[in-house]
Amino acid sequence: MASAIKSIRALEIQDSRGNATLQAFVITEKAEGTASVPAGASTGSHEAVVVEPAKAVANINGEIAAALAGKSFDQQSLDDFLLQLDGTPNKARLGGNALLGVSMAFARAAAAEAGQELFAYIAGLAGTTPALPCPMFNVINGGKHAPARPAGGDSGLAVQEFLLVPAGLHGARERLNAGMACAGALKVLLEERGDLCRYRICKFIGVDGKPGKHGQVHFE
Numbered sequence: 178m179a180s181a182i183k184s185i186r187a188l189e190i191q192d193s194r195g196n197a198t199l200q201a202f203v204i205t206e207k208a209e210g211t212a213s214v215p216a217g218a219s220t221g222s223h224e225a226v227v228v229e230p231a232k233a234v235a236n237i238n239g240e241i242a243a244a245l246a247g248k249s250f251d252q253q254s255l256d257d258f259l260l261q262l263d264g265t266p267n268k269a270r271l272g273g274n275a276l277l278g279v280s281m282a283f284a285r286a287a288a289a290e291a292g293q294e295l296f297a298y299i300a301g302l303a304g305t306t307p308a309l310p311c312p313m314f315n316v317i318n319g320g321k322h323a324p325a326r327p328a329g330g331d332s333g334l335a336v337q338e339f340l341l342v343p344a345g346l347h348g349a350r351e352r353l354n355a356g357m358a359c360a361g362a363l364k365v366l367l368e369e370r371g372d373l374c375r376y377r378i379c380k381f382i383g384v385d386g387k388p389g390k391h392g393q394v395h396f397e
Contacts, residue, residue, distance in 0.1 A: 178251060178287070178290070178291060179249040179250060179251050179254075180205040180206070180207070180208075180249060180250060180251070180283070180286060180287045180290055181205055181206040181247075181248070181249040182203060182204070182205055182245050182246055182247070182248055182249070182250065182283070183204045183205060183206060183246065183247075184203075184204045184242065184246055185201070185202065185203050185204070185237060185238075185241060185242040185245055185246065185279060185282075186201075186202050186237070186238055186242065187199050187200060187201045187202065187233070187234045187237035187238055187275075187278060187279075188200055188234060189230050189231060189234050190213060192213075192215065192216045194216070196216035197216065197230040197231075198213065198214050198215065198216035198230050198274070199213070199214050199230050199233050199234050199237070199274060199275070199278055200212070200213045200214070200278070201213075201214070201237055201275075201278030201279050201281070201282040202282055203279065203282040203283045203285075203286045204286070205283075205286045205287070205290060207289075207290045208286045208287075208289035208290045209286055209289070210281075210282040210283055210284065210285030210286030210287070210288075210289065211282055211285060212277075212278055212281030212282040212284075212285060213278075214233075214274045214277050214278040214281070216230075217274075221337075223267075224267070224273075225267055225268045225273030225276075225277075226265075226267050226268055226269040226272065226273055227272060227273055227274045228269075228271075228272030228273075228274065228275065230274070232272065233271075233272040233274045233275035233278070234275075236271045236272060236275045237275050237278065237279060240262070240271065241259070241262065241271065241275065241276075241279055244258075244262055245258070245279075250283070251287070252280075252283065252284060252287060252302055253302075255279075255280065255283050256280055259271075259276045259279060259280060260276070263276060284298065284299070309349055311342060311343065311344050311352060312342075312343070312349075312352055312353060312356055313340040313341070313342050314340060314341040314342075314356040314357075314359070314360050315338050315339075315340055316339055316340070316341055316359075316360050316363055317334070317338070317339040317363075318334075318337065318338055318339075319334025319335060319336050319337055319338075319339070320334065320335060320336060320337035320338075341356050341359050341360060343355040343356050343359075
Protein backbone atom coordinates (compact mmCIF):
# COMPACT_ATOMS: atom_id res chain seq x y z
CA MET A 178 0.00 0.00 0.00
CA ALA A 179 1.43 3.37 -1.00
CA SER A 180 1.52 6.28 1.43
CA ALA A 181 1.56 9.90 0.29
CA ILE A 182 4.23 11.96 2.06
CA LYS A 183 3.21 15.48 3.12
CA SER A 184 6.36 16.57 4.93
CA ILE A 185 9.64 15.39 6.45
CA ARG A 186 11.81 17.00 9.08
CA ALA A 187 14.56 16.11 11.52
CA LEU A 188 16.25 17.49 14.61
CA GLU A 189 19.41 16.73 16.55
CA ILE A 190 19.08 14.80 19.83
CA GLN A 191 21.35 12.93 22.24
CA ASP A 192 21.40 9.17 22.81
CA SER A 193 21.63 7.42 26.20
CA ARG A 194 25.41 7.99 26.26
CA GLY A 195 25.09 11.69 25.56
CA ASN A 196 26.28 11.33 21.96
CA ALA A 197 24.70 13.48 19.28
CA THR A 198 22.36 11.73 16.85
CA LEU A 199 19.11 12.57 15.08
CA GLN A 200 15.37 12.07 15.18
CA ALA A 201 13.32 12.03 11.98
CA PHE A 202 9.62 12.78 11.46
CA VAL A 203 7.59 11.70 8.44
CA ILE A 204 4.02 12.98 8.03
CA THR A 205 1.80 11.25 5.48
CA GLU A 206 -1.76 12.03 4.43
CA LYS A 207 -3.12 9.80 7.20
CA ALA A 208 -0.46 9.35 9.87
CA GLU A 209 2.87 10.44 11.35
CA GLY A 210 5.97 8.40 12.11
CA THR A 211 8.95 9.24 14.31
CA ALA A 212 12.27 7.42 14.58
CA SER A 213 15.54 8.00 16.46
CA VAL A 214 18.77 6.79 14.86
CA PRO A 215 21.41 5.08 17.03
CA ALA A 216 24.62 7.09 17.27
CA GLY A 217 27.54 5.25 15.74
CA ALA A 218 30.82 5.46 13.90
CA SER A 219 31.80 3.97 10.57
CA THR A 220 34.80 1.75 11.29
CA GLY A 221 34.45 -1.13 8.82
CA SER A 222 35.32 -0.75 5.15
CA HIS A 223 31.90 -2.07 4.12
CA GLU A 224 29.77 -0.12 6.62
CA ALA A 225 27.40 2.65 5.68
CA VAL A 226 28.97 6.06 6.25
CA VAL A 227 27.67 8.00 9.25
CA VAL A 228 27.90 11.75 8.66
CA GLU A 229 27.91 14.36 11.41
CA PRO A 230 24.42 14.54 12.95
CA ALA A 231 24.09 18.24 12.20
CA LYS A 232 24.88 17.57 8.54
CA ALA A 233 22.49 14.60 8.44
CA VAL A 234 19.72 16.77 9.90
CA ALA A 235 20.41 19.46 7.29
CA ASN A 236 20.29 16.83 4.54
CA ILE A 237 16.91 15.57 5.75
CA ASN A 238 15.41 19.02 6.19
CA GLY A 239 16.77 20.14 2.85
CA GLU A 240 17.42 17.83 -0.07
CA ILE A 241 15.64 14.71 1.18
CA ALA A 242 12.46 16.54 2.27
CA ALA A 243 12.26 18.41 -1.01
CA ALA A 244 12.71 15.23 -3.04
CA LEU A 245 10.08 13.20 -1.15
CA ALA A 246 7.31 15.68 -0.33
CA GLY A 247 4.20 15.20 -2.44
CA LYS A 248 5.19 11.73 -3.64
CA SER A 249 3.69 8.34 -2.74
CA PHE A 250 5.74 5.29 -1.79
CA ASP A 251 5.57 1.87 -0.27
CA GLN A 252 8.49 0.79 1.93
CA GLN A 253 10.54 -0.81 -0.85
CA SER A 254 10.10 2.04 -3.32
CA LEU A 255 10.96 4.60 -0.63
CA ASP A 256 14.18 2.82 0.32
CA ASP A 257 15.12 2.41 -3.34
CA PHE A 258 14.44 6.09 -3.97
CA LEU A 259 16.64 7.12 -1.02
CA LEU A 260 19.51 4.97 -2.27
CA GLN A 261 19.23 6.46 -5.75
CA LEU A 262 19.04 9.98 -4.32
CA ASP A 263 22.25 9.42 -2.35
CA GLY A 264 23.97 7.89 -5.37
CA THR A 265 26.92 6.29 -3.55
CA PRO A 266 27.56 2.61 -2.72
CA ASN A 267 27.98 3.32 1.00
CA LYS A 268 25.53 6.20 1.59
CA ALA A 269 28.42 8.63 1.99
CA ARG A 270 26.82 11.69 0.39
CA LEU A 271 23.63 12.09 2.43
CA GLY A 272 24.65 9.82 5.30
CA GLY A 273 23.52 6.37 6.32
CA ASN A 274 22.11 7.87 9.51
CA ALA A 275 19.98 10.33 7.52
CA LEU A 276 18.59 7.66 5.20
CA LEU A 277 17.95 5.25 8.08
CA GLY A 278 16.05 7.86 10.07
CA VAL A 279 13.74 8.67 7.18
CA SER A 280 13.19 5.02 6.33
CA MET A 281 12.34 4.05 9.90
CA ALA A 282 10.04 7.04 10.42
CA PHE A 283 8.23 6.21 7.17
CA ALA A 284 7.82 2.61 8.32
CA ARG A 285 6.13 3.78 11.51
CA ALA A 286 3.84 6.11 9.58
CA ALA A 287 2.94 3.39 7.07
CA ALA A 288 2.23 0.94 9.90
CA ALA A 289 -0.06 3.48 11.55
CA GLU A 290 -1.89 4.04 8.26
CA ALA A 291 -2.44 0.28 7.97
CA GLY A 292 -3.66 0.09 11.58
CA GLN A 293 -0.79 -2.25 12.48
CA GLU A 294 1.86 -2.44 15.15
CA LEU A 295 5.33 -1.85 13.72
CA PHE A 296 6.40 -5.47 14.26
CA ALA A 297 3.36 -6.73 12.33
CA TYR A 298 4.03 -4.28 9.49
CA ILE A 299 7.66 -5.41 9.20
CA ALA A 300 6.63 -9.07 9.35
CA GLY A 301 4.27 -8.41 6.46
CA LEU A 302 7.10 -6.88 4.42
CA ALA A 303 9.27 -9.91 5.14
CA GLY A 304 6.50 -12.42 4.55
CA THR A 305 6.95 -13.98 7.98
CA THR A 306 4.75 -14.71 10.99
CA PRO A 307 5.41 -12.38 13.95
CA ALA A 308 7.19 -14.08 16.84
CA LEU A 309 9.35 -13.11 19.78
CA PRO A 310 12.95 -12.68 18.59
CA CYS A 311 15.65 -15.04 19.77
CA PRO A 312 18.01 -13.19 22.16
CA MET A 313 21.66 -12.82 21.20
CA PHE A 314 24.29 -12.44 23.91
CA ASN A 315 27.33 -10.35 23.00
CA VAL A 316 30.09 -11.97 25.08
CA ILE A 317 33.45 -11.29 23.38
CA ASN A 318 34.50 -8.23 21.42
CA GLY A 319 37.31 -7.99 18.89
CA GLY A 320 38.24 -5.96 15.84
CA LYS A 321 38.35 -2.18 15.82
CA HIS A 322 35.66 -1.81 18.45
CA ALA A 323 37.75 -3.58 21.10
CA PRO A 324 41.21 -2.08 21.71
CA ALA A 325 43.51 -4.64 23.21
CA ARG A 326 44.04 -4.71 26.97
CA PRO A 327 46.51 -3.79 28.27
CA ALA A 328 47.27 -0.93 25.88
CA GLY A 329 49.66 -1.95 23.19
CA GLY A 330 48.63 -5.61 23.32
CA ASP A 331 46.89 -7.61 20.62
CA SER A 332 43.82 -9.72 21.23
CA GLY A 333 44.35 -11.45 17.89
CA LEU A 334 40.61 -11.34 17.20
CA ALA A 335 39.57 -9.95 13.83
CA VAL A 336 35.88 -10.70 14.40
CA GLN A 337 34.08 -7.72 15.95
CA GLU A 338 31.49 -9.53 18.07
CA PHE A 339 30.98 -13.11 19.22
CA LEU A 340 27.33 -13.81 19.98
CA LEU A 341 25.68 -16.68 21.82
CA VAL A 342 22.37 -17.56 20.16
CA PRO A 343 20.15 -20.13 21.99
CA ALA A 344 18.27 -20.88 18.78
CA GLY A 345 17.50 -24.50 19.63
CA LEU A 346 15.50 -23.63 22.73
CA HIS A 347 11.92 -22.44 23.07
CA GLY A 348 10.49 -19.80 25.37
CA ALA A 349 11.97 -16.48 26.47
CA ARG A 350 12.81 -17.64 30.01
CA GLU A 351 14.61 -20.80 28.83
CA ARG A 352 16.61 -18.88 26.24
CA LEU A 353 17.61 -16.15 28.71
CA ASN A 354 18.68 -18.65 31.37
CA ALA A 355 20.72 -20.66 28.86
CA GLY A 356 22.46 -17.59 27.49
CA MET A 357 23.37 -16.27 30.91
CA ALA A 358 24.64 -19.69 32.03
CA CYS A 359 26.86 -20.02 28.96
CA ALA A 360 28.19 -16.46 29.30
CA GLY A 361 29.05 -17.06 32.95
CA ALA A 362 30.78 -20.36 32.15
CA LEU A 363 32.80 -18.66 29.41
CA LYS A 364 33.97 -15.99 31.84
CA VAL A 365 35.17 -18.67 34.27
CA LEU A 366 37.07 -20.52 31.52
CA LEU A 367 38.83 -17.37 30.32
CA GLU A 368 39.72 -16.40 33.89
CA GLU A 369 41.26 -19.83 34.45
CA ARG A 370 43.34 -19.43 31.28
CA GLY A 371 44.29 -15.84 32.07
CA ASP A 372 42.68 -14.61 28.85
CA LEU A 373 39.88 -12.51 30.30
CA CYS A 374 41.53 -9.18 29.52
CA ARG A 375 43.15 -10.34 26.32
CA TYR A 376 39.86 -11.39 24.79
CA ARG A 377 37.89 -8.59 26.44
CA ILE A 378 34.86 -10.55 27.50
CA CYS A 379 32.08 -8.05 27.98
CA LYS A 380 31.66 -6.71 31.47
CA PHE A 381 27.97 -6.31 30.74
CA ILE A 382 25.58 -8.38 28.66
CA GLY A 383 24.73 -5.96 25.86
CA VAL A 384 27.27 -3.16 25.54
CA ASP A 385 25.04 -0.54 23.88
CA GLY A 386 23.66 2.17 26.11
CA LYS A 387 24.80 3.21 29.56
CA PRO A 388 26.59 0.40 31.47
CA GLY A 389 24.48 -1.29 34.08
CA LYS A 390 21.16 -0.04 32.69
CA HIS A 391 18.52 -1.26 30.25
CA GLY A 392 18.60 -4.81 31.62
CA GLN A 393 22.35 -5.28 31.30
CA VAL A 394 23.80 -7.80 33.74
CA HIS A 395 27.05 -7.33 35.67
CA PHE A 396 29.69 -10.05 35.49
CA GLU A 397 31.39 -8.47 38.48
